[in-house]
Amino acid sequence: MGHGRRGWWAQHGLGVVYDVAPPVILLGLGLLDVFTGAFAIPVGEAPPITALVPGALSCAALLFRRRYPLVVLVVVLVLVFVPPLVLPMALTYWDEFAVWLVAMYSCSRHLRLRSALVALGVGAIGMVVLPLEFAELRDAGDIVYNSFLVGAAFALGLLTRTLAAYRLRALEDAARRAVAEERASARERGRIARELHDVISHTITVIVMQAGGARLAATQNPGVAVDALARIERLGKDSLGELRTLLTVLGEGEPDKAAPAPQPALADLPSLCERMRELGLTVRLHADDVDGASMGVQLAAYRVVQEALTNVLKHAGPVDVDVVVGLDGHGELRVEVSSAPGWAAASVPGSNRGLAGMRERVDALGGTLAAVPRTDGGFVVTAGLPEPPA
Structure with a gap:
């Protein structure tokens, strides 16, 4: 129970103080005026004690000034x-x-502008009636002074309301920016995760298969083993260059003095296909001249081909593969990787992220991806990559 009360007070305590403190303070000052005249002598010919009940009821009405400001103003008047x-x-x-x-201030602070103007009109009527009912307040100076106080209270409420609206808008804008930055960060993390998967998955697959071949050939044909190790070395260096690029983007450590390796593009497809041919795939590349495509589209197309060929190597072995890259009639870059049936390789386990990563990469560009088996037992991966809007 104690914790519950503390929790309630932490949530509502300031509002309770805000509601209760002004009425209590004004009631105390009013009582001092009634009994001592210490601050302001009551107006009127009747004894000051006669103002005790109306004054106490007016202060009590202020307790509801935030919820029903116009009603409170009418009750006070x-x-x-x-x-x-x-x-x-x-x-x-x-x-x-x-x-x-205080009631005038609450109306302009908490009501909509139209209702606040109604409250201002009610207050103005009160200022007309006030000198008619109390002869002591008919002096021009008193009328101007009291009217100024009522108008100032109304204006102060409007100013406080405007400042609160600006503050709330600033907080909402900051919250929206924080959400947008978090989403952008999440998208960037996803993009880098896809890049890391594509680089590492392809590299590890090729290294495992090349190392296995080198191990088998080491005793009977050392030359083949040396060639396989050279390919492993070359692939490792290329992959390290790509990883350095990603780590530089992440801000990990000091960037190398040498410029980071550029991200692969469609111009790098022949070298990719050549590396896969060295591993046993019979890759036939049919690529149109699409160097005018944006770098984001080219990178996505390269990664789709790379992941598809890596999957063929892991799951089908050394089979025939056709890679077709070109523009369709709508200016969209089309990628198709079609493989013949082969055997299932169990020596290189999959991460179950390859196809999902390809789909995420293509979806990020607003494209389409399909990966379906062929009728003869092979597999075909197709992707459509539109140019993003300028």
């Missing part, structure tokens, strides 16, 4: 003007007129 019509009543400053000012 009724308590100020109606009792003197029935019985001789005095008017105190702090627990009646000052309460009126």
Whole structure:
């Protein structure tokens, strides 16, 4: 129970203080005026004690000023003007007129502008009636001064409301920026994760298969083993260059003095296909001249081909593969990797991220991806990559 009360107070305590403190303070000042006249002598010919009940009720009405500001203003004005019509009543400053000012402030602070203007009109009517009912307030200076106080209270409420709206808008904008930055960060992390998967998966697959071939040929045909190890070395260096590029983007460590390796593009497809031929795939590349495609589209197309060929090598072995890259009639870059049936390789386990990574990469560009088996037992991967809008 103790924790519950503390939790409630932490959530609502400031609002309770805000609601209760002004009425209590004004009531205390009003009581001092009624009994001592210490701050402001009550107005009217009746004894000051006659203002005690209307003043106390006016202060009590202020407790609801945030929820029902216009109603509170009307109640306060009724308590100020109606009792003197029935019985001789005095008017105190702090627990009646000052309460009126607080009610005016609350109307302009918490009501919509149209309703706040209605409250201003009600307050203006009150300022007309006030000198008619209390002769002591008919002096021109008093009328101007009291009217100024009512107008100032209304203007202060509008100013506070405007500042609060600006503050709320700033907080909302900051929250939206934080969400947008988090989403952008998540997209960037996803992009880098796809790049890392494509680089590492392809590299490890090729290294494992080349190392296996080198191991088998080491005793009977050392020359073949040396060639395989040379390919492993070359592939490792190329992959390290790509990894350095990604790590530079991530800001990990000091960048190398040498420029980072550029991201692969469609111009690098022949060398990729050549590396796969060295591993046993019979790759036939049919690529149109599409160097005008944006670098993002070219990188995505290269990664699709790379992942598809790597999957063929892992799951089908040394089979025939056709790679077709070109533009369709709508200016969209089309990629197709079609492989003949082969055997399932169990020596290189998959990460189950290859196809998902390809789909995420293509979806990020607003493209389409399909990976379906052929009727003869092979497999075909097709991707459509539109140019992103400028």
